[in-house]
Amino acid sequence: MNPFWSFVGKEARHILRDRRTMLILFGMPIVLMLLFGFAITNDVRNVRTVIVTSQQDHLTQQAVERLAASEYFTLTATVGTPQEAERLIRSQQADLSLIPAPSPKGEGSSRQWQIMVDGSDPNMAQQWTAYAQAILSQPISGKSHIHPSPFGEGVGVRLLYNPQMKSAYNFVPAIMGMLLMLICAMMTSISIVREKEKGTMEVLLVSPVRPLMIIVAKAVPYLVLAFGILVAILLMARFVLGVPLAGSLLWIVVVSLIYILLALSLGLLISNIADSQLMALLLSAMVLLMPIVMLSGMLFPIESMPQVLQWVSAVLPPRYYIEAMRKLMIMGVGIGDVLREVCILSGMTVLLLAVSLKTFKNRLE
Amino acid sequence: MNDAIVVSHISKSYGKVEALRDVSFSVGRGEVFGLIGPDGAGKTSLFRILCTLLLPDEGTAAVDGFDTMRQMREIRRRVGYMPGRFSLYQDLTVRENLAFFATLFGTTVEEGYDSIRAIYSQIERFADRKAGALSGGMKQKLALSCALVHQPSVLFLDEPTTGVDPVSRKEFWDMLESLKERGITIVAATPYLDEVRRCERVAFLSEGKVQGIDAPDVILSRFKDVFNPPAIVPSAATQPQQAELAIEVHHLVKAFGTFHAVDDITFSVRKGEIFGFLGANGAGKTTAMHMLTGLNQPTSGTGTVAGFDIRTQHEQIKRHIGYMSQRFSLYEDLSVRENIRLFGGIYGMKPVEIKAKTETLLQQLRFEDHADDLVASLPLGWKQKLAFSVSIFHDPAIVFLDEPTGGVDPATRRQFWELIYEAAGRGITVFVTTHYMDEAEYCDRISIMVDGKISAMGTPDELKRTYGKPDMDSVFTYLARQATRSSD
Amino acid sequence: MLRYLIQKEFLQIRRNAFLPRLIIAFPIVIMCVMPWVMNMEVKNVRVCVVDNDRSTRSQQLVHDIEASRYFRFNGLKPTYAAALKEVETSKADVVLVVPQDYGRELELGRNPQVLIAANAVNGTKGSIGSSYLAQIVNRPLTRDGLSVQPVNAGLLSLYNPHQNYKLFMIPALLAIVMMLMTGFLPTLNIVGEKEAGTIEQINVTPVSKWAFILAKLIPYWLIALFVITVSLLLAWGVYGITCAGPVWLVYALAMLLALFFSAFGLIVSNYSDTMQQAIFVMWFFVVCLMLLSGLFTPTRSMPHWAYLTTYLNPMSYFIDAVRTVFIRGGGLHEVLRQLLALGGIGLIMATWAVKSYKKNH
Structure with a gap:
């Protein structure tokens, strides 16, 4: 057997034999996809509502029924005073409370309400009140099963690309960005550093095999693994989560391959710097994982960050990959519209590859 | 050229x-x-x-x-x-x-x-x-x-x-x-x-x-x-003839699945004796030692160490023994003094006692100038001597040494054995494994394990006589070549 | 005996090249950087306007958008298609289309339809952005009293009057601090001793299971307490955010969470042979616990099956309780259920951890 393939085979065995890590490598994308696809949502749902009322008049009754009939609100209690409602909210038994204002001025005019909301989470509080207000301000004669628009009367809203507002649309590209980086950079660097730490690297270096080939051979199985995971994610996104692959599949794969190459160069760079597995692990976790999850627009919008952090975010490769994937996959734009991202990614790849090859040591320190 | x-x-x-x-x-x-x-x-x-x-x-x-x-x-x-x-x-x-x-x-x-x-x-x-x-x-x-x-x-x-x-x-x-x-x-x-x-x-x-x-x-x-340091001449004081037994083992077996790593061994060690536990790689020495020190449960058989049952009283045993393993066993990121204090404390010694004994020990090893050096910075031979001294710091009844001198040069090994003799002189029973046959000669009694069984036991002189060989090396070679399994 | 073992752990932590720096830097990063990052506040939404009316009314609308703190006006575009192109190239997030005769219809007291088209790839941003924009669009109606008031309900927002997202996030960040300090660090430490072989030496000494485990955990618990104190001080010093309820409850909750994480870490380290394995297994579970805990998204919004998991998720109890105490000013009575649940889960895990640690095989 040619030494190159013998190397690849050896490396593949290392990966396959470590069952637990394997399980997690493949379990992680699946679990993450399912969680983000189904469980993690900001939908307004099951908002626990308390009605504060001393006397039940017709108008209150009607409004309350309408509220209860909607899928957004669940009536949990009726209490006598606003103080009691506040106590329920404080002890996490309710989220929102409706207090009817004193008797309306004349027949026919709509009921005045005071909405008391748990404002701890400003975003959710904003959405809950918007929904509650919309339901309450509906004409009384209106049929109660009609879905109210939380946007008011004079506005038509079109939610582009993601009309059902599924969070999966947002997260699938982000998960791809994170996992590909994790597998290629972290796993590759750890596996190279492990050889350094265990002393086998010395033997490999002294052997007639060119050092660069050792590294390339190490990268191959991870490349295959990363590609497998990419395919798995895309299939799950399409058929389980129902995320449309709106753009060209070819370009999605090409851009992903550029990104995988970039991640592998980064992994090589880390392995050049670190001399223990622990250090490689911490470097990957601190320098790669944390900033990627936090700063690349995966979970938190970049525009809301202070300027300094936006600059930091600007040098993170996953940011551009995630952006490119969102556009290609979800928005379905042509390659022309992601040219900027692709160029930046390619530039970064070339730079990182050059630096990591330059710093690769043929000898020990 | x-x-x-x-x-x-x-x-x-x-x-x-x-x-x-x-x-x-x-x-x-x-x-x-x-x-x-x-x-x-x-x-x-x-x-x-x-x-x-x-x-x-x-x-x-x-x-x-x-x-x-x-x-x-x-x-x-x-x-x-x-x-x-x-x-x-x-x-x-x-x-x-x-x-x-x-x-x-x-x-x-x-x-x-x-x-x-x-x-x-x-x-x-x-x-x-x-x-x-x-x-x-x-x-x-x-x-x-x-x-x-x-x-x-x-x-x-x-x-x-x-x-x-x-x-x-x-x-x-x-x-x-x-x-x-x-x-x-x-x-x-x-x-x-x-x-x-x-x-x-x-x-x-x-x-x-x-x-x-x-x-x-x-x-x-x-x-x-x-x-080639002059061989140590064991003084009479290190050859106790007490009848009291420190270790007693009957029909001990440790099986991993169908494989019997230790296969029905019976032996005893007298108090104050230096007992050499020899055997080829994979003969079952380390496994046997793990059972005696309470790290492993025997599959069958009985035994006592320092008067305690190895099956049920392993925690009491641990209180009365010292142990130094094949892999170097001090904390590399602690200093010499800190290591001594830690292990003294673990065995429940009083702070005053630890302090006093630490100074004596440092003097004895001539480590005074390096007491605050990290163990990681010491040469291997020093580490081994220190590890041994720490393992007997609390005056245990028995000390177990698992290949304590692997990779150490002859002069340092000699110094190491002087420490062992000194400990034995204080009445500590020494149970040691080694691959150096010159060290085997230093032991009071030795046993040689082959294929999980003890195939020979006695004083070095007795063994040489029995097998008609000039030195321990030949005795060992003769016995070990009879092995049928080469395993671990 | 315990004293010496704990002393040893502290010495080792101090000698470590990396840990002391981590312990100092971690609370600072968590408190000074994270709240700015974990900000789901929707702002700087870029709006393109397609003005088919070009009346004073529509200009007033553009003016209102420019003045809003949520939006950045991104220019007028002649057609909807041109505006959409801006969205596709990520130069705009929302398009507002003002219909022809918008001004005149308003004068006539009718209700002209404007169109808001938002990029909803990020659902939260899309919907909140459009709802803010809808509020601005609807405002002139109220102001002129020309139409029925669409909003006839007053709003009282409790606990977080300035809608400060940081106030919402900071108490929850304590969970992340505990996770790293009392979960990951002791696990790495124990697996490290396993790999170095020193654990074998400890196993042949009379050190009991409990002494060994406690000696490993107590230093990290103390460090965690220190880090939490620093974090709370930073929250007060940097953001002026203080705990609305009793502070001791925050500490009590944190320590119970520490019990869980430590026990969990021990279990992982007992079943792993290498650091890499331990880290991956921990990371996997911790990410799942965190995502399902309500740290980022409300647990109530989850589908029923996912919501059921929160009954077993200690992170979820902690985040619920700590927010109640910290933001809503709840006392012991309000968080009793969570305290008991956390304690219970912690104890079960701790028993398992001690059971699975074997000195004698």
Whole structure:
């Protein structure tokens, strides 16, 4: 057997034999996809509502029924005073409370309400009140099963690309960005550093095999693994989560391959710097994982960050990959519209590859 | 171009530490050249420079006619190197490891099989077992096979036989001799005197300098105080004849699945005795020791240690024993003093007592100036002595030593044994395993384990008489060669 | 005996090249950087306007958008298609289309339809952005009293009057601090001793299971307490955010969470042989616990099956309780259920951890 393939085979065995890590490598994308696809949502749902009322008049009754009939609100209690409602909210038994204002001025005019909301989470509080207000301000004669628009009367809203507002649309590209980086950079660097730490690297270096080939051979199985995971994610996104692959599949794969190459160069760079597995692990976790999850627009919008952090975010490769994937996959734009991202990614790849090859040591320190 | 290796005026330092100072020598083609010297003498640095893994600060070296600094690729194509801590791929099987290293060096297992037959045949039956599941000595044998499967023109071996039993070491050196016949130049470092004698010439390295290069016998006699310290004459005081037993074991068995690592052993150790527990790699020594120290439960059989049952009272046993393991067992990131205080505290000694005894101990070991040094910065021999002293710091009834002197030079080993005698003189029972047969002679009584069973037991003199052999080495070789299983 | 073991752990932590720096830097990063990052506040939404009316009314609308703190006006575009192109190239997030005769219809007291098209790839941003924009669009109606008031309900937002997202996030960040300090660090430490072989030496000494485990955990618990104190001080010093309820409850909750994480870490380290394995296994579970805990998204919004998991998720209890105490000013009575649940889960895990640690095989 040619030494190159013998190397690849050896490396593949290392990966396959470590069952637990394997399980997690493949379990992680699946679990993450399912969680983000189904469980993690900001939908307004099951908002626990308390009605504060001393006397039940017709108008209150009607409004309350309408509220209860909607899928957004669940009536949990009726209490006598606003103080009691506040106590329920404080002890996490309710989220929102409706207090009817004193008797309306004349027949026919709509009921005045005071909405008391748990404002701890400003975003959710904003959405809950918007929904509650919309339901309450509906004409009384209106049929109660009609879905109210939380946007008011004079506005038509079109939610582009993601009309059902599924969070999966947002997260699938982000998960791809994170996992590909994790597998290629972290796993590759750890596996190279492990050889350094265990002393086998010395033997490999002294052997007639060119050092660069050792590294390339190490990268191959991870490349295959990363590609497998990419395919798995895309299939799950399409058929389980129902995320449309709106753009060209070819370009999605090409851009992903550029990104995988970039991640592998980064992994090589880390392995050049670190001399223990622990250090490689911490470097990957601190320098790669944390900033990627936090700063690349995966979970938190970049525009809301202070300027300094936006600059930091600007040098993170996953940011551009995630952006490119969102556009290609979800928005379905042509390659022309992601040219900027692709160029930046390619530039970064070339730079990182050059630096990591330059710093690769043929000898020990 | 008669010399395979020419080293001239090589110096290398790491920060302030000078590893090598102006080292020069040359090795002829087809020569077996020994590198000897205490731990930290600079042997490993020298190997790395010759293998092109390190650049020297000053001086030049040439291997097989190529310069180590400029012609890296040429050299790497021609040399074989087995570093001191040669490590196999634990999650690959024996066969996969061997096949991988064979391809790495551009050959196949079939082609190289002849040159490794003597050693590889011993582990071949475990070809499909993962390397991580082998015992220490077996791993070393596999490592040797991997290093020798190809035939380079120059072979560098950095203490290749540490932890390997005497029989296998002999086989290994027989293999080297056959390589030499094919014109392969061999440079090997070793702490074993019998191996030193099998070299044609040796260089004695100490504190980074070449102290002398000559035939082994010349060097060994010139630096007699280092290599051949006068044997310790056990005083009468260390030969207690008390009837009281410290360890008593009946029909002890430890099985892993169907495999009986320890297969029905029965023996007893008297109080204050130095008991040598010998056996080839994989004979079951470490497993037996783990049962005695309460790390493992026996599968069947009974035993007491210091009067406590090994099945039920293992926590009480732990209170009355000391233990020093094969793998170095102090905390490297604590200082000498902190390690002593920690282990004193663990055994429930009072702070005043710890303080007083620490000073005495430091004086005794002449460590006063290094009391606050991190253990990691001490030379190996010092660490071993310290580890032993710490293991008997709380005056245990029995101390268990698992290959305490592996890889240590003869002078330090001698000092180590003086400590053992001193402890035995205080009434501490010593239970020790070793692969050095000269150390076996120092024991009051020894047992030799073969295939999980004890095949011989008695004083060294009795054993030599029974088997009609001149020394322990021959007795051991005779018994160990009868082994039918080579396993762990 | 315990004293010496704990002393040893502290010495080792101090000697470590990396840990002391981590312990100092971690709370600073968590408190000074994270709240700015974990900000789901929707702002700087870029709006493109397609003005088909070009009346004073529509200009007033553009003016209102420019003045809003949520939006950045991104220019007028002649057609909807041109505006959409801006969205596709990520130069705009929302398009507002003002219909022809918008001004005149308003004068006539009718209700002209404007169109808001938002990039909803990020659902939260899309919907909140459009709802803010809808509020601005609807405002002139109220101001002129020309139409029925669409919003006839007053709003009282409790606990977080300035809608400060940081106030919402900071108490929850303590969970992340505990996770690293009392979960990951001791696990790495124990697996490290396993790999170095020193654990074997400890196993042949009379050190009991409990002493060994406690000696490993107590230093990290103390460090965690220190880090939490620093974090709370930073929250007060940097953001002026203080705990609305009793502070001791925050500490009590944190320590119970520490019990869980430590026990969990021990279990992982007992079943792993290498650091890499331990880290991956921990990371996997911790990410799942965190995502399902309500740290980022409300647990109530989850589908029923996912919501059921929160009954077993200690992170979820902690985050619920700590927010109640910290933001809503709840006392012991309000968080009793969570305290008990956390304690219970912690104890079960701790028993398992001690059971699975074996000195004698």
